[in-house]
Amino acid sequence: QTALLNERTTKSKAMYAHASEHLSGGVASSYQGRDPWPIYIESGAGDRITDVDGNEFYDFHNGFGSMVQGHAHPAIGEALAKRYPLGTHFAAATEDVIDVADELARRWGLPKWRFTNSGSESTMDAIRIARAYTGRDTVMKIFGSYHGHHDTVMVSIGVEYDKIGDRENYASLAYGAGIPQATVDMTIAVPFNDAGAMERRIERLAEEGRLPACVIMEAAMMNLGVVLPEPGYLEAVREITSKHGIVLIFDEVKTGLAIAAGGATEKFGVTPDLVTLAKVLGGGLPSGAIGGSEEVMSVVESGKVYQVGTYNGNPLSMAAAKASLLEVLTPEAYVRLGELNDRIVAGCQAVIEKYDLPGYAVGIGSKGCVTFSTEKITDYEGFKNAQDAELCDLAWLWNMNHGIFMTPGREEEWTLSVVHSDAAIDAYVDTFDKLAAALTA
């Protein structure tokens, strides 16, 4: 499968030779590459993308889960075309920012909003707000959760299983070099779906005089395939954090606008103190947001915290966000997404059963995946133990050679768009069926 993909991507190979001269690794950002060379993309339309060799794919990667609107959506194109001649950047608010904040407040039931340009900026600022509000330094996160590339949260992800430590006392470990040990030590990780372990760790930290400022978490884990919260877990977390005056942050960079109109907050009916958004919000333009309660966000309003950025609330991004919210990501669109996701999950589950594969299909909103494990995975430890790395690599190559675009790696899930066709879904399932047949032949 590797040789086949290499044969089909010779222009990408040539481009890589040129790209490597002045682009580190031939790409703009880590995780945009693959061995032996990256695949360069030329264009996208609706549910499809085309690479520079002319290979066409149905896109299930969707820009790391950003393009729930689909590529080159006409409503967003029109909003951008209208905005451009009026000027694209003032570092002063435009009317669209107000409209976007209104709509997000309505969807999340959180009254106060600010804007950023990415998920990392959103989580970085939210953590600072929580620290300022509580006057505490320690940050609690879920082991294995990704929250962006700033130092505080580049901790306890992608760790070898034997280095994790004991479940009641997980180690704090840097993800990659260049992160100061003092920062790493300030971040404490606990297992997902285990409110008891969280509470015990919080109580011990309290005894040490290190109560966390916040718990930052995804309500449904998205960078571990898809791991859903067990019934009662989020409610318990809400109760524990409230009891200790800890700011609860739902990082909805992946779930927000992707699993429901009001994200995980709406889907699971538990409201955090702060929520972070990015990805889908900008409809393909860089943008992010932080929403919160009056009380917690008061540290921004009072000027105690500087929540600042030259491009925050950029007019182009906000025009795209407004068109996305009001014209594309409508209540009907979420009904359609749900139908599409049911179809892909059921299709994949049927293949698993037909070939008696060790796995299960899981989905929520526009997101889902096939998890290769006989046991249900509820946290990072389970995931590390169960996912078959070789099978995941093979499945990725197989998909790419059959016109299904995904990101390499076993942590990502599929993201459907509101313009995905039934044909795209059926192609995904059919490709999986062919892989299963080849594997079991």
Ligand code: PMP
């Ligand atoms: N939080 C979560 C849950 C994410 O999945 C990501 C990105 N995958 C981020 C934060 C960081 O977002 P960005 O890449 O826009 O900085």
